[in-house]
Amino acid sequence: MSKCKILVFLVSIMISGLAFASTDDIAERIKRVGDVCVEGAECPSETVSPTVAAPMVVVADGASVESNFNKSCATCHNAGIAGAPRFADAAAWAPRVEKGMDTLYASTINGLPPAMPQKGMCFSCSDDELRALVDYMVDAAK
Numbered sequence: 242m243s244k245c246k247i248l249v250f251l252v253s254i255m256i257s258g259l260a261f262a263s264t265d266d267i268a269e270r271i272k273r274v275g276d277v278c279v280e281g282a283e284c285p286s287e288t289v290s291p292t293v294a295a296p297m298v299v300v301a302d303g304a305s306v307e308s309n310f311n312k313s314c315a316t317c318h319n320a321g322i323a324g325a326p327r328f329a330d331a332a333a334w335a336p337r338v339e340k341g342m343d344t345l346y347a348s349t350i351n352g353l354p355p356a357m358p359q360k361g362m363c364f365s366c367s368d369d370e371l372r373a374l375v376d377y378m379v380d381a382a383k
């Protein structure tokens with residue numbers, strides 16, 4: 242046998258080896274997930290549970306107004322800290338509402354020195370979410 246033939250022989254063994262390996266892999270990958278098991282018959286020990294965990298539903302449009310309020314605004318606005326107009330306190334909100342909603346949106350987004358922090362400390366809130374929070378607070382004070 243010439244060297245060349247030996248080489249061809251070795252290579253073909255390797256290729257057939259690979260082919261066997263991959264056939265096994267494919268069989269492994271396409272095998273059934275579960276087996277039908279009839280009552281009374283001997284069943285495979287490895288049974289697959291028919292209940293599939295439902296995927297968690299992720300709400301894409303951010304947190305609710307209430308949860309943003311409780312997370313960021315309530316700290317100051319529930320207690321009226323540092324002169325913050327209290328939640329649902331119509332008298333405290335009346336002079337604010339008189340300034341117009343656009344002013345209130347702006348003072349929420351930019352902050353109102355010295356005590357009202359920028360974005361009311363809800364840094365994950367978008368401007369739209371902050372406007373919704375102002376609407377929520379103003380509505381509650383009507």
Ligand code: HEC
Binds near residue numbers: 340
């Ligand atoms: C660290 C305390 C604090 C937090 C947190 C806070 N506020 Fe305030 N807020 C204040 C204070 C104090 C004022 C009054 C500011 C003033 O009149 O000088 C105020 C005033 C406001 C006003 C009236 C602004 C105006 O122009 O009169 C709005 C609207 C408001 N806050 C919305 C919010 C919202 C929405 C959040 C949550 C995202 C929030 N605040 C979080 C302290 C806070």
